[in-house]
Amino acid sequence: MNTLRIREGGDRLVVELHRPDVRNAIDDEMVAELHEVCARLERDPRILILTGASAGEKGIFAAGADIRSLLGRGRDEALAGINSGLFTRIARLPMPVIAAVDGHAIGGGAELAYAADIRIASTRAVFGNPESALGILAAAGATWRLLELVGEPLAKEILFTGRRLTAEEALRVHLVASIHEPPDLLAAADALADRIAEQDPLAVRLTKRVLAAPRSAHPLVDDLAQAILFESDAKTERMSGFLNRPREST
Structure with missing residues (x-):
C-alpha cells in the first residue's frame, strides 16, 4: 500500500496512516486503501489499532481530508459520502478499533478518531474541527459522534468556533481513555489490545x-x-x- 503501513499480529492489525509529507491528510487513495483494510478485517475479525506516521519530530495522527481533494469535490461527491461511508465502515468492524492519537487529529482526522471504539492520546495530541472556517461542515461523523462523545454544549462550541482540545482537555471530557508520553503511546495501544484479546x-x-x-x-x-x-x-x-x-x- 502507498498511504498505509501495516503491522500484522495474530489478534490485531496495526495500521499507520503514512503520508507524513502532507501531515497524513486523507486523500482518495488512502480512503481506498482503508476500505481494503476493512474488507480484510470483515473476513478475518481482529482488533484494529489506527495511528499516524510522525512528521519529523512532531507527532501527527491526521490533519484532515486533503484540501486539494476537497477543493475539487462538488455536490455529487458530497452526496456520495466518501469519508463518512469509510468511517462508518470502520466503526462497524466486528472487533474493537483503537485510535492511538499522537499530535494533531484535525477535521477528517478527528472524525476518523471519533469512529474508533476507544481513543488514547499522547501528551501532544490535539483534536479539532475547523470545517466551518473553510466554508463546509464536519460531515463525516462529527455532528453526531462528537455530540454523543462529549455532549451537546462542547460539541457545538467545537463545531461552531473551531475550538481545539488538548490531550488533557480531551481526557477531562472523556473523549480519550488515557494519556501517554509519545514514545509510550503505541505500547499502551498494544497493552489495551492485549486486554481485549484476553476476553472471549x-x-x-x-x-x-x-x-x-x-x-x-x-x-x-x-x-x-x-x-x-x-x-x-x-x-x-x-x-x-x-x-x-x-x-x-x-
Missing part, C-alpha cells in the same frame, strides 16, 4: 454489536446475544475454568 472474541464482538443497537432494540438484542453466548463452548470452558481455579489459601 465472540463475547467481545456481540458486546460491540449490542452497544451499537438503538435504545428501542433493548433488552431484546441483549437477550438474543446472551442466548447465543450461553450455548457457546467458550462460555462452558471459561466458566468451568473459573470455578476450578486454585483457591488462595487464607
Whole structure:
C-alpha cells in the first residue's frame, strides 16, 4: 500500500496512516486503501489499532481530508459520502478499533478518531474541527459522534468556533481513555489490545454489536446475544475454568 503501513499480529492489525509529507491528510487513495483494510478485517475479525506516521519530530495522527481533494469535490461527491461511508465502515468492524492519537487529529482526522471504539492520546495530541472556517461542515461523523462523545454544549462550541482540545482537555471530557508520553503511546495501544484479546472474541464482538443497537432494540438484542453466548463452548470452558481455579489459601 502507498498511504498505509501495516503491522500484522495474530489478534490485531496495526495500521499507520503514512503520508507524513502532507501531515497524513486523507486523500482518495488512502480512503481506498482503508476500505481494503476493512474488507480484510470483515473476513478475518481482529482488533484494529489506527495511528499516524510522525512528521519529523512532531507527532501527527491526521490533519484532515486533503484540501486539494476537497477543493475539487462538488455536490455529487458530497452526496456520495466518501469519508463518512469509510468511517462508518470502520466503526462497524466486528472487533474493537483503537485510535492511538499522537499530535494533531484535525477535521477528517478527528472524525476518523471519533469512529474508533476507544481513543488514547499522547501528551501532544490535539483534536479539532475547523470545517466551518473553510466554508463546509464536519460531515463525516462529527455532528453526531462528537455530540454523543462529549455532549451537546462542547460539541457545538467545537463545531461552531473551531475550538481545539488538548490531550488533557480531551481526557477531562472523556473523549480519550488515557494519556501517554509519545514514545509510550503505541505500547499502551498494544497493552489495551492485549486486554481485549484476553476476553472471549465472540463475547467481545456481540458486546460491540449490542452497544451499537438503538435504545428501542433493548433488552431484546441483549437477550438474543446472551442466548447465543450461553450455548457457546467458550462460555462452558471459561466458566468451568473459573470455578476450578486454585483457591488462595487464607
